[in-house]
Amino acid sequence: MKTLFIGIAFIHGLIHLMGFIKAFELAKINQLTMSISKPMGILWLAAASLFLTIALLSLLQKDWWWIPALLAVILSQILIIMYWSDAKYGTIPNLIILLALTIGFAFWNFNTQVNQEIRETLAQIRLEETIITEEMIKNLPNPVQRWLINSGVIGKEQIQTVYLKQ
Secondary structure, eight states, X not given: OHXXXXXXXXXXXXXXXXXXXHHTTSSOOTTOOSOOXXXXXXXXXXXXXXXHHHHHHHHTTOTTTHHHHHHHHHHHHHHXXXXXXXXXXXXXXXXHHHHXXXXXXXXXXXXXXXXXXXXXXXXXXXXXXXXXXXXXXXXSOHXXXXXXXXXXXXXXXXXXXXXXXX
């Protein structure tokens, strides 16, 4: 699914390059019948750059990729509306990317809240330095005692918190 999204963003970005190419007359593009001014061509290039950026950010697994994606979709849809007769079908990938960025934002927001809760929880823990002694493990079953002694925990600081990420 992620590969499909990256492909859609990448291809949509390349299609936006057509507006830039037409505006600066770098090549003849017969598919675009409407005239595009150079300032508008720069906007088409900006949209293309944003879409290519979100494809790259998504590929690099950056969880904040949805921010430039939102800018890309807004700019793209404004350009599509302005050049509707030539670009109306660009609304379809914009809707797909909008759906993906909504989900991306939800995951980012959730992870941000979880990380905040983790920081708050860890900040409340009062750590006291306790050294593990043989006296502390004497009531444990013999196999556990042997394992702890052989693993070298005697004389080391007791672990009080653990952070696991699944």
